[in-house]
Amino acid sequence: MGELVLEANNYGPADIVPIHHSNSTICLEDLELQVITSNINTDSLVSREISRTGSIDCQGYEQNEQEAWLPITESRNGNTFSVTFHLLCSGFGMQALLLPVAFGTLGWAWGITSWLLAYVWQLYTIYLLVRLHQPLPGSVRYSRYVQLAIAAFGAKLGKVLSIFPTMYLAGGTCVSLIITGGGTLKLLFKTMCDGEATCLAKSLSGEEWFLVFTCMAILIAQLPNLNSLTGLSLIGAITAVLYSTMIWVLSIYKGKPSGVSYSPPEIANSDMSKISSIFNALGIIALAFRGHNLILEIQGTLPSNPKYPSHKPMSKGVAVSYLIIAMCQLPLAIAGFWAYGNKVPNNGGLLTAFSQVHGPNTSKYTMGFIYILILANCLCTFQVYAMPVFDNLEAVYTSKKKQRCARWVRIGIRLFFGGLVFFVAVAFPFLGSLAPLIGGITLPLTLAYPCFMWLSMKKPRRNGFVWCLNLGLGCFGVVFSVLLVVAAAWTLSDKGLNANFFKP
Numbered sequence: 001m002g003e004l005v006l007e008a009n010n011y012g013p014a015d016i017v018p019i020h021h022s023n024s025t026i027c028l029e030d031l032e033l034q035v036i037t038s039n040i041n042t043d044s045l046v047s048r049e050i051s052r053t054g055s056i057d058c059q060g061y062e063q064n065e066q067e068a069w070l071p072i073t074e075s076r077n078g079n080t081f082s083v084t085f086h087l088l089c090s091g092f093g094m095q096a097l098l099l100p101v102a103f104g105t106l107g108w109a110w111g112i113t114s115w116l117l118a119y120v121w122q123l124y125t126i127y128l129l130v131r132l133h134q135p136l137p138g139s140v141r142y143s144r145y146v147q148l149a150i151a152a153f154g155a156k157l158g159k160v161l162s163i164f165p166t167m168y169l170a171g172g173t174c175v176s177l178i179i180t181g182g183g184t185l186k187l188l189f190k191t192m193c194d195g196e197a198t199c200l201a202k203s204l205s206g207e208e209w210f211l212v213f214t215c216m217a218i219l220i221a222q223l224p225n226l227n228s229l230t231g232l233s234l235i236g237a238i239t240a241v242l243y244s245t246m247i248w249v250l251s252i253y254k255g256k257p258s259g260v261s262y263s264p265p266e267i268a269n270s271d272m273s274k275i276s277s278i279f280n281a282l283g284i285i286a287l288a289f290r291g292h293n294l295i296l297e298i299q300g301t302l303p304s305n306p307k308y309p310s311h312k313p314m315s316k317g318v319a320v321s322y323l324i325i326a327m328c329q330l331p332l333a334i335a336g337f338w339a340y341g342n343k344v345p346n347n348g349g350l351l352t353a354f355s356q357v358h359g360p361n362t363s364k365y366t367m368g369f370i371y372i373l374i375l376a377n378c379l380c381t382f383q384v385y386a387m388p389v390f391d392n393l394e395a396v397y398t399s400k401k402k403q404r405c406a407r408w409v410r411i412g413i414r415l416f417f418g419g420l421v422f423f424v425a426v427a428f429p430f431l432g433s434l435a436p437l438i439g440g441i442t443l444p445l446t447l448a449y450p451c452f453m454w455l456s457m458k459k460p461r462r463n464g465f466v467w468c469l470n471l472g473l474g475c476f477g478v479v480f481s482v483l484l485v486v487a488a489a490w491t492l493s494d495k496g497l498n499a500n501f502f503k504p
Helices: 028-038 042-053 065-069 080-091 094-132 145-153 155-193 206-220 226-254 271-287 292-299 311-343 350-357 364-401 407-427 431-442 449-458 465-495
Strands: 016-018 061-063
Touching: 065 364, 080 226, 080 292, 080 311, 080 364, 094 145, 094 226, 094 271, 094 292, 094 311, 094 350, 094 364, 094 449, 094 465, 145 155, 145 292, 145 449, 155 206, 155 292, 155 364, 155 407, 155 431, 206 364, 206 407, 226 311, 226 350, 226 364, 271 431, 271 465, 292 311, 292 364, 311 350, 350 364, 364 407, 431 465, 449 465
Parallel strands: none
Antiparallel strands: 016 061
């Protein structure tokens, strides 16, 4: 999704900038006292400031005018419930169904240990991002990952490190959701036909199923801002929990197929092949925790004031959502590995294994319901991941026009994005096969950059525990990402790639 890389300077320098009027700072709570001492007309002053800047908070800071025009920060009426729904919807999905594949390579002990370490590590980096969103009460709010990267690393390095990974994760995830959603529509139609030849003959082509899903997604995408997606995120969270739970519960209920083995699968004799297989398994576990590039954006939907800063409701939302994610992911990985052993296919993971082994003796209505849940989850998740791209594109328009996007402009931007990701999905339907490679490139967003950002902005005592912890995790995260890229590239060169361009 390199086509979506835009200038980070299209955004204002930050969410809020200080206002100074002569020797005093304007604060609505203290304005009455200032009027008494300086004979300022309250109504005219407030109306003049609001018309000039958009809004004023109680710490002498005003919201950057452009922030009130963009989809991520246009509405700041979020709460703990809304951020919990957004985090669940964006952080838990189809990628978790690949966890049994990783367990098949690593085995029980190393699989569970690796999952626990990855869970704690990414939870720690989320904590860092939540606290860096507004480093000090009443200070600048960084509501986009790119803004925080520029503040921490400088303009040039910050853009280099963050723009491509964040835009790829947003746009690339939407492409993957079109591929998954379109394929699920095809499976749903095939399941409901139940093998009837006349019905199957009416099935659409792969491109047409992709187009149907894209049209549905872009129609829903006309909602104005991230806060307006709260209801959809709730649906996305519920459907993700439901279909993942149904798959692993039904897998246990229907029993193990004969010949299940829990020993690592036979790999090529070369040591490099064995090592790359292990790193690919670790990459699957690490990539099961997605959505870090959205943490700051989601927190940007919350109100913030000195008495109740945004990190408090955000921390509660993170705690609840990732507790639920842990309660869903670990049973799914353990039950899926128990039911199918090392026979879980890399393509589709637990869903494909269940469909192949137990699908024929499962009611078509049960299978259809699972596919409907997956489809609904893909549609809802698409909206959350597309919003940062809409925000970026609107930032270009508002920077040039110095005004809010008209309704027709917003519709045009979203139609353009829908057409672009549809084209990429049709042109590269094998994009899922490249996920380990590209995922390794973007993994520092999750595991490394937050640690370096903390060192740069908070400046903990050199050689102290916090300094050593963040430096160590950051460096190890970068090395780990490089090793994942090398392992994924080796696997692709060794096994080849079915590059079915324009043949979904």
